[in-house]
Amino acid sequence: MATDILLIEDDRSLGAVIKDFLEREGYLVQWCTTGEDGLTFLERTAVKLVLLDIMLPDIDGFTVCAKIRSAQSLPIIIISARSGDDDQITGLNLGADDYMGKPFSIGLLLAKIKSQLRRSYGNQAENPLLRDKDLVVDTASRSVYLNETPINLTVKEYELLVLLLENAGKTLQKDWLFDRVWGVDCFSEPSTLTVHIGKLREKIEADPKKPRRIKTVWGVGYRYETL
Structure with missing residues (x-):
């Protein structure tokens, strides 16, 4: 089954909040707590957008971002407590489409998700x-x-x-x-x-x-x- 959003986030409290909020907005969300699990899910399931943390328990989010971008062109939004300029530049250079520092407004996250989906799939939404x-x-x-x-x-x-x-x-x-x-x-x-x-x-x-x-x-x- 196709999924709207893949959330890769090891913080279980934050992950649960994001998943619950997005599902109440009508999105189909798959939540993985490790980078490897997220990459494995992407290999077998179509996904429209990825929300990606950087500090993961196995491989770091930058590596995950690079691997995703080398394989496909879906939108990637990084969400991380590492919000310094160097980290943001690294993430964007590796192919992320946006970068949000934690803590962030869930409303702003939703707006950015809608913007990326509209930019990537706007024509398809009109003629699905x-x-x-x-x-x-x-x-x-x-x-x-x-x-x-x-x-x-x-x-x-x-x-x-x-x-x-x-x-x-x-x-x-x-x-x-x-x-x-x-x-x-x-x-x-x-x-x-x-x-x-x-x-x-x-x-x-x-x-x-x-x-x-x-x-x-x-x-x-x-x-x-x-x-």
């Missing part, structure tokens, strides 16, 4: 459904259905599918797709894109070996053809 005959992508819940049956996609597979559908009929270069989904500073090999396209075809194509939707444009990239 992407359709191609029996294939439907609900960008509001980050859910995908084929013949009205839910399909379980990884975060990368989902992001690739949305990009392809949003640009149906256009040939998208491999480098452009890779940079958009993995980030320009990602250390993964570009061949990762080919692997993920193959896995995506297995899930949405009637015959993955003879794809009708995701076409390969040899020497260039891929093009999504609507049925």
Whole structure:
């Protein structure tokens, strides 16, 4: 199931307050108390935004921030008692979209969350459904259905599918797709894109070996053809 917000915070009192407040505002929240648990959750579940503490009991939040940013482009807001200029500069340079020093106003946090979600998903909020005959992508819940049956996609597979559908009929270069989904500073090999396209075809194509939707444009990239 898709999640709106992943909260990575080891302070159980503060974590409980934030989670309860955001859920009362209508958000689906997953709370992890360690960086490793947060990263593991992100590997298997689509998330719209991450709230990230820096002082965690295992790996520090800066490392978590860098790992998240190397894998995907979702908004990251750091919330930390380490609020000096050097820490804020480090967090922002590692890819955080905003940085809030503790203690903070829960109302201000909510406003920043709404701002980041609006900035990142504004167009999707206005047009939440992407359709191609029996294939439907609900960008509001980050859910995908084929013949009205839910399909379980990884975060990368989902992001690739949305990009392809949003640009149906256009040939998208491999480098452009890779940079958009993995980030320009990602250390993964570009061949990762080919692997993920193959896995995506297995899930949405009637015959993955003879794809009708995701076409390969040899020497260039891929093009999504609507049925």
